[in-house]
Amino acid sequence: MSDPLKISIAGLGTVGAGVVDLLNQNGSQISRRCGREIVITAVSARDFKRDRGVDISNFDWFDDPVSMARDADSNVYLELIGGEDGIAKECCEVAFASGKSVVTANKALIAHHGTALAIQAEQRGLGLAYEAAVAGGIPVVKSLREGLAGNKITDLYGILNGTCNYILTAMRESGREFEDVLSEAQTLGYAETDPSFDVDGVDAAHKLAILSSLAFGCQVNFGDTYVEGIRHISALDIRFANELGYRIKLLGVARATNDGIVQRVHPCMVKLDSPVAHVEGIYNAVVVEGNFVGSTVYEGRGAGAGATASAVVADLIDIARGIKTPTFGIPASELVSLSAAPMDCHVGSYYIRLMVLDRPGVFANIAGVLSDEEVSMEAILQRTRSPGESVPVVMTTHDVEEESIKRALYRFAQYDTVVEKPRMIRVEPVTLQKI
Numbered sequence: 022m023s024d025p026l027k028i029s030i031a032g033l034g035t036v037g038a039g040v041v042d043l044l045n046q047n048g049s050q051i052s053r054r055c056g057r058e059i060v061i062t063a064v065s066a067r068d069f070k071r072d073r074g075v076d077i078s079n080f081d082w083f084d085d086p087v088s089m090a091r092d093a094d095s096n097v098y099l100e101l102i103g104g105e106d107g108i109a110k111e112c113c114e115v116a117f118a119s120g121k122s123v124v125t126a127n128k129a130l131i132a133h134h135g136t137a138l139a140i141q142a143e144q145r146g147l148g149l150a151y152e153a154a155v156a157g158g159i160p161v162v163k164s165l166r167e168g169l170a171g172n173k174i175t176d177l178y179g180i181l182n183g184t185c186n187y188i189l190t191a192m193r194e195s196g197r198e199f200e201d202v203l204s205e206a207q208t209l210g211y212a213e214t215d216p217s218f219d220v221d222g223v224d225a226a227h228k229l230a231i232l233s234s235l236a237f238g239c240q241v242n243f244g245d246t247y248v249e250g251i252r253h254i255s256a257l258d259i260r261f262a263n264e265l266g267y268r269i270k271l272l273g274v275a276r277a278t279n280d281g282i283v284q285r286v287h288p289c290m291v292k293l294d295s296p297v298a299h300v301e302g303i304y305n306a307v308v309v310e311g312n313f314v315g316s317t318v319y320e321g322r323g324a325g326a327g328a329t330a331s332a333v334v335a336d337l338i339d340i341a342r343g344i345k346t347p348t349f350g351i352p353a354s355e356l357v358s359l360s361a362a363p364m365d366c367h368v369g370s371y372y373i374r375l376m377v378l379d380r381p382g383v384f385a386n387i388a389g390v391l392s393d394e395e396v397s398m399e400a401i402l403q404r405t406r407s408p409g410e411s412v413p414v415v416m417t418t419h420d421v422e423e424e425s426i427k428r429a430l431y432r433f434a435q436y437d438t439v440v441e442k443p444r445m446i447r448v449e450p451v452t453l454q455k456i
């Protein structure tokens with residue numbers, strides 16, 4: 022057997038302790054697969070005394086993860102602390118400067134600084150690996166970078182945030198509202214105390230920006246991602262979606278178009294026969310379309326100690342085997358800067374819900390606005406009539422530019438018979454591509 026691969030681990034929380042546990046349990050099998058052992062030499066976290074459910078007494082302890090990046094006797098540094106800047110970024114930079122490759126699960130860091138960090142690593146002949154940063158245990162980074170490398174990627178989309186998927190699934194199954202289900206998710210540990218990164222779509226947008234770079238050979242461009250979360254989705258919309266034959270999912274969608282890269286995260290209505298409609302609860306799924314392979318679908322657990330440790334260790338095994346692939350599929354210095362396609366140019370069909378007072382003339386006003394803005398209706402649903410009270414009017418449209426829909430929504434909101442902010446959800450025509 023070759024010399025062992027020595028690793029140091031910064032961060033011993035859910036992911037870090039999961040990695041220690043996985044290497045303890047599966048170490049001998051992994052050594053046989055790599056032809057060498059993977060040995061933990063040093064660890065760092067804030068609190069030395071905390072019980073982490075794994076034995077760390079045989080490893081050198083560092084109070085300071087930056088000193089560990091510089092001084093630990095290791096070939097690979099695992100950054101499992103988190104955060105888009107600050108200590109996580111400093112640790113990676115010091116590790117590279119000290120000749121260590123880096124494995125991280127930190128999507129915020131890669132989404133904001135992925136290109137620059139990849140350049141630092143590649144200039145020194147070192148690795149930067151981040152499989153765990155996108156969709157947890159699902160090997161979608163490796164699939165894009167290696168398994169699908171012969172294809173031109175035309176399109177990718179997916180459910181990239183387990184917390185949102187759990188909430189939307191629970192809202193549909195129980196008929197409860199967002200806030201109620203969110204607090205249950207927090208109690209069960211599926212949502213953070215501050216859930217904004219998840220429910221406002223930022224976490225999914227981090228992952229989408231990374232996938233986009235891998236798919237289209239462009240610099241990681243989180244800043245230009247259109248992001249909309251799920252706070253405004255109501256139980257009523259979920260019920261109507263069901264009636265119309267749809268599920269509501271928070272999707273990340275990336276596509277190369279003549280107007281630039283489409284990179285958007287928002288709630289979508291997807292047909293029940295789409296590959297993501299039945300991916301429920303905390304599960305993630307990613308669909309990637311290649312011009313020769315057609316559609317490929319990846320599904321699994323997007324978070325948690327086991328799934329994330331599985332992805333981190335897969336990266337370590339590649340390094341132990343001496344496998345070197347450019348961080349984003351092509352050398353980082355050659356990643357191109359592509360502009361984002363403006364959201365107002367988005368063309369698609371839309372679900373619109375208005376809460377209106379059932380008075381004479383209401384429908385004439387709605388029809389007038391739609392006609393002025395050249396929005397053509399595909400279907401309309403109106404439920405119970407109860408004079409004096411507001412009733413929902415639900416429409417789906419044929420394909421139309423987003424700008425027209427926004428103008429129509431603005432004009433609907435001006436009528437005093439429209440009593441709540443008009444709601445809009447984009448309908449995403451996601452089906453498996455046949456080639």
Ligand SMILES: NC(=O)c1ccc[n+]([C@@H]2O[C@H](COP(=O)([O-])OP(=O)(O)OC[C@H]3O[C@@H](n4cnc5c(N)ncnc54)[C@H](OP(=O)(O)O)[C@@H]3O)[C@@H](O)[C@H]2O)c1
Pocket residue numbers: 031032033034035036037065066067068069071084085086101102103104108126127128129153154157323324325326329
């Ligand atoms: N949890 C998941 O399911 C999951 C999935 C995919 C990706 N990720 C990513 O993986 C990374 C880690 O997530 P996690 O859930 O494991 O986080 P976590 O449970 O909060 O653990 C963070 C660890 O970092 C340590 N730490 C924080 N600040 C530090 C500092 N200044 N110096 C030294 N150590 C420090 C903490 O030490 P103490 O324990 O002593 O406080 C803790 O051990 C994040 O980037 C996250 O986005 C997580």
